[in-house]
Amino acid sequence: MAVDLNTRTETPRSTGRTRRRGGLLPEGSTYVAIGIALVGVGLTLGPILYLILGGFRTQGDLAANPTGLPDPFMWQNYWDILSKPMFWRQLLNSTLVAVATTAGVVLFGTMAAYPLARYSFKAREFIFVIFTTGLMFPLTVAVLPLYLLLRDMGISGLWGLVIPQIAFGLPVTIIILRPFLAALPKELEEASFMDGISRIGFFWRMLLPLARPAMVTVGVLAFIGSWNAYLLPLLLLTGDPSGMTLPLGVTTFQGQHSAATTMIMAYTSLAMLPALVFFLLMERRIVDGLTGAVKG
Amino acid sequence: MTALEASGRSTVPAVDAQASAAGPRPVTPATDHPRRDTVRKWAEIALFVGPALVLFLTFVVYPVVSAARFSLYKWNGVSQFSDAEFIGFENYARALFGGTDPATQEAFVTAYSEPFWQALSHNFAIIFLSMAVQLPIALLVALTLNRKFRGRAFTRVVIFAPYVLSEVIAGIMWLIIFDPNGIATEFMQSIGLDSPAGGWLEDPTWGFWTVFFIITWKYVGLAIILFLAGLSGVSEDLQEAAAIDGASWWQIQWRINIPLIGPTIRIWAFLSIIGSIQLFDMVWVLNRGGTAGQYSTIASYMMEIGFFRADWGYGSAIAVIMFILSFVIALAYMATILRRDNAHPRKAR
Known part of the structure; x- marks a missing residue:
């Protein structure tokens, strides 16, 4: 590696498109970076591709020839699943729950974060601390009593997922949004109030549009959490x-078709694809959200 | 996710908020009725904060408090709670020390405390192994990828993918791969190595390591992405200055980049520790923590015994122990390791 460094510093790259100035900075070997990148990509994508390809196999082919390409290559598994309503119903359920959760988390979270960031009143810090303690209460700890509470309140089905998920999503949302809202210049309010806009009007007309980037970030985090949720649906x-x-x-499909591995592979692949595409498109937002949450 | 902000960092936004909301000139809508203004202000606050607060208190705080109450009773979750028998800290005693069955006078150790300690030891093993294995891998990958090369953006996205995949899907995928007759066994045979006789997941010793491998696959991407984000904030001037002084690539990483992303590493470690204590979805999908609990966690043990064996009082006691554990560890971590970062919060940015 050291040898490579020397040649690099002596021959400054002239591409000009790089962020780094000249070739001043020893960067380690590009080959090492590409090698590690290839290993990482292979280890990540390998199992996923194996799963997707497995959906195109026959059961016998999976046993006889697990490493090669599917032979015969058949669409039957995927077609069987896609031509029946079950998969689509579950996809719809997941989408409805995730959308409703996201909407609730973002709406109620932004509403709560607004006074906590921009009003001054006595109980403000206390209320904020109450919300932040929520980070200490993971769903796992609360799930058994929560199940009973929902049963007693008569909340069942998809609403039984949405409402607690909103409640559990609020702390992170408020913690991310509050500093963001607080950082907006206070001249905005002064100008709006001079123009005769009320605080509620200010919230709807000024704050919501301005807070959009942060709201998208917390929204994406809430959506992922809801889409992947397993514990609460399980109960x-x-x-x-x-x-x-x-x-x-x-998991239910897996339990019912335990002998038909390739069918399970097809079902799992189909369940994975819409989310994977969405998340990869939103990668920037997710990373911003996570690093934002980490850095406060 | 950011429990540390709960106490440690909450002062930072608070100062910002103070400055903007209660600055030198009070910022309020112009009216001539100060008294009516106060009522109006509180009504607005209630309107904005109310829904979130009610949801939060009802569906987060109340269940947690209920768990603490249930844990003092012997209750199956089906009968009326008012009929449940109050047994004090008996549930906790069973989990921690065993205790004896009042009817048969037989020790409860095998039924209660052994699986509890077994599960807890797995949580701590995962915490330790995350620091010993995932951290070096993630640092190495992040430091090497922190440079321009063709395919960098693609690599980042792909490496991050497992983290956004649901635990269920990743779990079932690995179940199929680690099937005793699956491709993992085939692969080991083809390179002339033995695979575990009892099966990858079923084997008493291999089971845990297989699960740790799967967990690493699933979560190491988060560490890499966080470290890369931290590295992108490290000033290039410093690195260039070091390079001019003749520092090698390794010296720059070791003396400049790694120390400067220290806050990010410490926060990742915090998230990882808390996540390891509460680990549930993945181990549950992988055959409910193992046929003999060979990779159970306290969360999976809690669900197994509390919900599926209808011992709600005992399950709640496990939940409370889990909560106390993560709470104490979180506080200790914040008071010791994260304290110096919080003293200079701007440096973390």
Whole structure:
């Protein structure tokens, strides 16, 4: 590596498109970086590709020839799943729950973060601390009593997922949004109030549009959390598979077709794809959200 | 995710908020009725904060408090709670020390405390191994990828993908791969190595390591992405100055980059520790923590015994122990390791 460094410093790259100035900075070998990148990509994508390809296999082919390409290459598994309503119902359920959760978290979270960031009143810090303690209460700790509470309140089905998920998503949302809202210049308010806009009007007309980037970030985090949720559906959505969300649907399907591995592979691949595409498109937002949450 | 802000960092935004909301000139809508203004202000605050607060208190705080109450009772979750028998700290005693069955006078150790300590030891092993294995891997990958090369953006996205995949899907995928007759066994045979006789997950010793491998696959991407984000904030001037002084690539990483992303590393470690204590979804999908609990965690043990064996009082006691554990560890970590970062919060940015 050291040898490579020397040649690099002596021959400054002239591409000009690089962020780094000249070739001043020893960067380690590009080959090492590409090598590590290839290993990382292979270890990540390998199992996923194996799963997707497995969906195109026959059961016999999977046993006889697991490493090669599917032979015969058949669409039957995927077609069987896609031509029946079950998968689509579960996809719809997951989407509805995730959208409703995201909307609730973002709406209620922004509403709560607004006074906590921009009003001055006595109990403000106290209320904020109450919300932040929520980070100490993971769903796992609360899930058994929560199940009973929902049962006693008569909240069942998908609403039984949405409402607690909103509640559990609020702390992170408020913690991310509050400093963001507080950082907006206070001249905005002064100018708006001089123009006769009320605080509520200011919230709707000024704050919401300005807070959009931060709201998208917390929204994406809430959406992922909801889409992947397993523990709460496991307790609440028992019985009819057509009322389940995708993660639970996948485990149920796996239990019912335990002999048909390639069918399970196809079902799992299909359940993975929409989310994977969405998340990869939103990668920037997710990373911003996570690093934002980490750095406060 | 950011429990540290709960106490440690909450002062930072608070100062910002103070400055903007209660600055030198009070910022309020112009009216001539100060008294009516106060009522109006509180009504607005209630309107904005109310829904979130009600949801939060009802569906987060109340269940947690209930768990603490249930943990003092012997209750199956089906009968009326008012009929449940109050047994004080008996549930805790069973988990921690065993205790004896009042009917048969037989020790409860095998039924209660052994699986509890087994599960807890797995949580701590995962915490330790995350620091010993995942941290070096993630640092190495992040430091090498922190440079321009063709395909960098693609690599970042792909390496991050497992983290956003649901635990269920990743779990079932690995179940199929680690099937005793699956491709992992095939692969080991093809390179002339033995695979575990009892099966990758079923084997008493291999099971845990297989699960740790899967956990690493799933979560190491987060560390890499966080470290890369931290590295992008390290000033190039410093690195260039060091390079001019003749520092090698390794010296720059070791003396400049790694210390400067120290805050990010410490926060990742914090998230990792808390996540390891509460680990549930993945181990549950992988055959409920193992056929003999060979990779159970306290969360999976809690669900197994509390919900599926209908011992709600005992399950709640496990939940409370888990909460106290993460709370104490979080506080200790914040008071010791994160304290110096919080003293200079701007440096972390």
